[in-house]
Amino acid sequence: MILLENATFLDPVSGEARPGTHVLIEGDTVREVSDRPLSSASAERVDLGGRTLMPGLIDCHVHVVAAIVNLSQQAVLPDALVAFRAAGIMRDMLMRGFTTVRDLAGATHALRVAWEEGLYTGSRLNICGKALSQTNGHGDGRGRYDTRHQPRGLGALCRVADGVDAVRRACREELRHGADYIKVMANGGVASPTDPIAYLQYSEAELRAIVEEAEMAKTYVAAHLYTDEAIARAVRCGVLSLEHCNLIQPETAKAAAKAGCIAVPTLVTYQALKEEGASLGLPPESVAKIDDVRLAGLRSLETMRDAGLTMAFGTDLLGAMHRRQSEEFSIRAEVLSPLEIIRSATTVAARLLRMEGKIGVIAPGAWADMIVVDGDPLKDVRILARGGEVLPALIQAGRFVKRELH
Ligand code: ZN
Numbered sequence: 001m002i003l004l005e006n007a008t009f010l011d012p013v014s015g016e017a018r019p020g021t022h023v024l025i026e027g028d029t030v031r032e033v034s035d036r037p038l039s040s041a042s043a044e045r046v047d048l049g050g051r052t053l054m055p056g057l058i059d060c061h062v063h064v065v066a067a068i069v070n071l072s073q074q075a076v077l078p079d080a081l082v083a084f085r086a087a088g089i090m091r092d093m094l095m096r097g098f099t100t101v102r103d104l105a106g107a108t109h110a111l112r113v114a115w116e117e118g119l120y121t122g123s124r125l126n127i128c129g130k131a132l133s134q135t136n137g138h139g140d141g142r143g144r145y146d147t148r149h150q151p152r153g154l155g156a157l158c159r160v161a162d163g164v165d166a167v168r169r170a171c172r173e174e175l176r177h178g179a180d181y182i183k184v185m186a187n188g189g190v191a192s193p194t195d196p197i198a199y200l201q202y203s204e205a206e207l208r209a210i211v212e213e214a215e216m217a218k219t220y221v222a223a224h225l226y227t228d229e230a231i232a233r234a235v236r237c238g239v240l241s242l243e244h245c246n247l248i249q250p251e252t253a254k255a256a257a258k259a260g261c262i263a264v265p266t267l268v269t270y271q272a273l274k275e276e277g278a279s280l281g282l283p284p285e286s287v288a289k290i291d292d293v294r295l296a297g298l299r300s301l302e303t304m305r306d307a308g309l310t311m312a313f314g315t316d317l318l319g320a321m322h323r324r325q326s327e328e329f330s331i332r333a334e335v336l337s338p339l340e341i342i343r344s345a346t347t348v349a350a351r352l353l354r355m356e357g358k359i360g361v362i363a364p365g366a367w368a369d370m371i372v373v374d375g376d377p378l379k380d381v382r383i384l385a386r387g388g389e390v391l392p393a394l395i396q397a398g399r400f401v402k403r404e405l406h
C-alpha cells in the first residue's frame, strides 16, 4: 500500500485543484481520496509537498508499432524487431506521462499480455488489432506497380478487405484476436502512396456492415477521416470515433455532436511531418499531401468546439517523431482552454475507450495511474508539453515507474 500525502489534486471531473489531498493506493487500485489525513499502519507514506497530482494522461491516437516513418518498409520488418521497438516506444510514452494509449492500427493482444507479465514497462494498451482498408485505401501501402499481397506481419498496420462479406469476416477476426474496437480507413491519407486526401473509401454498405459487426460485439468503430464529405458519411453510417477531422465544416460538426460522436484531432503529427517527414524517409508522394490537411488544423478545433463536438487527445506520430508527443498540448492551447485539453486526455479519453471509472480519474476503484506535475496545468496547460521534464513522479497500476521527489 502507498499513501500519497499533501497533494494538490487536479480533478478533471470537477475542474478544480484541491490542496491538502491524501490518496491511499492498495495494490493496483485507488482505495481512498480524502481532504483529511488518512491513516494506514502498513502503507508507505510519500509526501508530495503540495505538488500537483492528476490522473495519468491518455493518448487516444497512437501507433506503437510504427518505429519508422516509411510504413511500406515498416510492414515487412521481422516481428521480433517490431515488438522490441514497440516496447521502447511505449516506455517513452509512459515517461511522458501517458499511462494509457489507444493504438489505432498494429498493436496486438500479445503486446498487452507481455505488459501484464511485466516483460516491459510502458503505457497500458487499448487496441483495434489491424485497421481495415479497402484495396487502394489508406491502409494499402503498395505502390503503383506493386502486385504482391499485402504483408501480414506485426509491422503491417492494416489489412485489406473488400466487400461486405470480407469486411464482416475481418471485423470478426480482429475481435477474436483481442481487438477492443474496430478501426477503418474511410478516407484518403498522407502516409499512403496512391490515394489522394479527397478519396472516399469503403462503400456505405461496407461501412454500415463494419458498424453492425462492432455493435454486435458491444463495441464501436473509429474511422480515419479528413474531408467534410467523408466525415458526414461516416457519421451517417454510425461511426463513433472520428479521427483527425482536419477539414470538418460546421454543419457536419453539429451532426456529429448530435450523434454522440467523439472527434480525435492529431495536429502535432502534421507539424512534425512538415518539419522532418522528408528527412526521416517519408516518400515524396506523401510529403506532397501534408499541407492539404496541416493548414486547416487549428481552424478545425474552433469549428468542433463551436459545434459542441467533444474532442479527445490524440497525436498519431510515427518513428523518430514520437518524441514530440507532448507538443500536442501547446498546439491545442492556441484554441482551447486548459481544462478542455486536460479533460480530452483524461475523462473524455476514458469515455471514448469505454474505461470510465478505471482510467482518467483518481477515485476509489480506479486503477492507480497518476502523475505528479511540477506546476499548475490548469493555469498553463503548456507545461504538459514539456513531457517528462516536469513530471517528477509517475505511478502506474499502483507502482512508481518514476520517483524523483526531492
Ligand atoms: Zn489516420
Ligand code: ZN
Binding pocket: 061, 062, 063, 104, 316
Ligand atoms: Zn493514425
